[in-house]
Amino acid sequence: GAVVSQHPSRVICKSGTSVKIECRSLDFQATTMFWYRQFPKKSLMLMATSNEGSKATYEQGVEKDKFLINHASLTLSTLTVTSAHPEDSSFYICSVQDAYEQYFGPGTRLTVT
Amino acid sequence: AQSVTQLGSHVSVSEGALVLLRCNYSSSVPPYLFWYVQYPNQGLQLLLKYTSAATLVKGINGFEAEFKKSETSFHLTKPSAHMSDAAEYFCAVSLSGNTPLVFGKGTRLSVIA
Numbered sequence: 001g002a003v004v005s006q007h008p009s010r011v012i013c014k015s016g017t018s019v020k021i022e023c024r025s026l027d028f029q030a031t032t033m034f035w036y037r038q039f040p041k042k043s044l045m046l047m048a049t050s051n052e053g054s055k056a057t058y059e060q061g062v063e064k065d066k067f068l069i070n071h072a073s074l075t076l077s078t079l080t081v082t083s084a085h086p087e088d089s090s091f092y093i094c095s096v097q098d099a100y101e102q103y104f105g106p107g108t109r110l111t112v113t
Numbered sequence: 114a115q116s117v118t119q120l121g122s123h124v125s126v127s128e129g130a131l132v133l134l135r136c137n138y139s140s141s142v143p144p145y146l147f148w149y150v151q152y153p154n155q156g157l158q159l160l161l162k163y164t165s166a167a168t169l170v171k172g173i174n175g176f177e178a179e180f181k182k183s184e185t186s187f188h189l190t191k192p193s194a195h196m197s198d199a200a201e202y203f204c205a206v207s208l209s210g211n212t213p214l215v216f217g218k219g220t221r222l223s224v225i226a
Binding site for chain 1: 147149154155157158164203213214216217218219
């Protein structure tokens with residue numbers, strides 16, 4: 001299966017700043033990547049579908065201007081949390097899709113102070 | 114619309130005892146069903162998946178699950194629990210192998226020595 005990495009694994013930022021999270025597919029060219037958010041002791045919530053070379057598709061209730069997604073190449077998708085607030089603190093996980101299943105990255109823990 | 118219900122947010126078993134984690138699904142079409150395991154501050158690892166082939170699916174680490182259409186269930190079992198099985202387990206459903214996943218709320222498995 002595909003190997004997926006995320007960077008950084010942990011980030012702490014101040015309220016009002018922006019943070020970029022990278023999701024890389026190391027051994028597979030991914031036309032589609034997914035971004036999920038996981039709250040403490042909660043399930044994963046799909047935020048958006050990232051499509052290479054086109055605009056991301058956001059799930060209902062997810063602010064596209066706050067969570068900017070760029071899928072510029074077949075191996076890299078980025079999620080930028082703009083003007084972060086403490087309520088954006090969460091665990092963000094990306095996944096890469098092939099024809100049969102999804103492969104998940106190790107996640108990024110974002111803490112906004 | 115699809116949904117997944119995991120009965121029991123926390124299950125505790127003794128080492129060597131049977132593990133049973135329950136999952137019921139709702140889907141308008143024949144579903145693809147998945148079980149994932151998540152260790153603290155890590156991403157998700159696929160345990161097993163059902164894709165309309167054999168109803169009894171064997172996965173990694175001795176886990177297996179049985180798809181029962183009449184009961185709309187996909188319960189996860191393991192004959193003998195190990196301490197290393199302690200983790201969070203998520204059941205998920207999708208329309209196909211490469212569409213976004215809808216996750217259950219997760220079940221935390223504790224294994225007591």
